[in-house]
Structures are given as C-alpha cells and as structure tokens.
Amino acid sequence: MFKQVELSYGAGDLEPNIDALTIETHYGKHHATYTKTFNEAVEKAGLTDKSAEEILASLDSVEDEGLRKVLRNNGGGYYNHNMYFEAFSANPKAAPEGELKTAIDETFGSLDALKDELTKLALGQFGSGWAWLSADTEGKLYVSNSPNQDNPISEKKGYMPILALDVWEHAYYLNYKNLRGDYIKAYFNVLDWGKIEENYKKVCGK
Ligand code: MN
Numbered sequence: 089m090f091k092q093v094e095l096s097y098g099a100g101d102l103e104p105n106i107d108a109l110t111i112e113t114h115y116g117k118h119h120a121t122y123t124k125t126f127n128e129a130v131e132k133a134g135l136t137d138k139s140a141e142e143i144l145a146s147l148d149s150v151e152d153e154g155l156r157k158v159l160r161n162n163g164g165g166y167y168n169h170n171m172y173f174e175a176f177s178a179n180p181k182a183a184p185e186g187e188l189k190t191a192i193d194e195t196f197g198s199l200d201a202l203k204d205e206l207t208k209l210a211l212g213q214f215g216s217g218w219a220w221l222s223a224d225t226e227g228k229l230y231v232s233n234s235p236n237q238d239n240p241i242s243e244k245k246g247y248m249p250i251l252a253l254d255v256w257e258h259a260y261y262l263n264y265k266n267l268r269g270d271y272i273k274a275y276f277n278v279l280d281w282g283k284i285e286e287n288y289k290k291v292c293g294k
Contacts (some may be wrong), residue, residue, distance in 0.1 A: 104274075106275070144239060171251075210233065
C-alpha cells in the first residue's frame, strides 16, 4: 500500500512563497487522489509486491492499455508529489554542499545556472507537467521536463529524479494565477537542498 509522505511543515509554514490553501488542496486533494487511484490500479494489476520505481520503469509490461494509462498517470502522480512535497522546508538549506555541489558546478557552472536551466524547462513545458533534476548511478546530472505526470524513470535513460518541480496550474494558480515564473522563484525560496543532497546520495552513493 503506497502512502503519501508526511509533511514536515504546516500548510501555512511555506507562506508567503506557497500559500496554505494551495498546500492543503494540492497535498490533501490532488496528491491524495493520485495515491488512492494508484493503489487501486496496483491491486488490479497484481503489482502489490513492486516498488513505485519498479512499476514506473516497467509500464510496458502491463498489457491492458487502460490499466497501463491509469498506472502511468497516477503512479507518476503519487511518486512525483512525494518527491515534491518532501523537498520543502520552512527553514530550507539554501544551497547544496559536498558532492552534489561539485557535480552541479562541473555540469552547469553554478547553482544559479542550474536554477536558470530548470526555470527555462519549467516555463517551456506547455500545459501541465514537471521540470526535473536527475542523476545516474555514477552521479552524472541531467535536467529535463515532462508532460502530465510523466517522470524520468519511465524514460529509461538510467536517470533517477532527485528534484521535482511541479508546474501544473494546481501548484500555483490560487496564489500566482497565470504567473508561473513568479511561482518558480518562490519554489526555490522554500526548496531544501539538504533533501536534494539526500536524494542524490540515494541514487549514486555520493
Ligand atoms: Mn501537482
């Protein structure tokens, strides 16, 4: 049974960057529904012994097209939002250190340059979707975007996501209306790079 991550902050603790009603709706309604629907589909597909990562990496093996689509959309919705909500903090670490910092500097030049890349991808994602920072087992970094609830795991390029930036309108519309760029700036204000360091370590051991 897949469960939503527990929030380590109160719904209002990320204000003014992300407002309480957006967190309550996004986590309490949208993410909750993805999780519930994913669990039902996993049961139906007989995949209860698999991890979410395994399911997302092997969607092709689900023969029923309708069920495959439900697993893709809601498995992504479940997994992506766990990574998204887990990475916020009311007292975020503003910049990465150690191996992740080194990899970011070597790949993108600086943390600001990485944020610019992610912002471009997030703004360039037409309609609903995500921007991602991912890593492979060697620690190599990769930025990308994806529509809907798709996720780098399903691309099967060997990269696992370590940072998830949700640009569905439900992530920002209540507060920022059509101003996705303002929301992206606010997202980085409450993003805890300590959490991204942990995710990086889980993928590559560094
Ligand atoms: Mn969302």
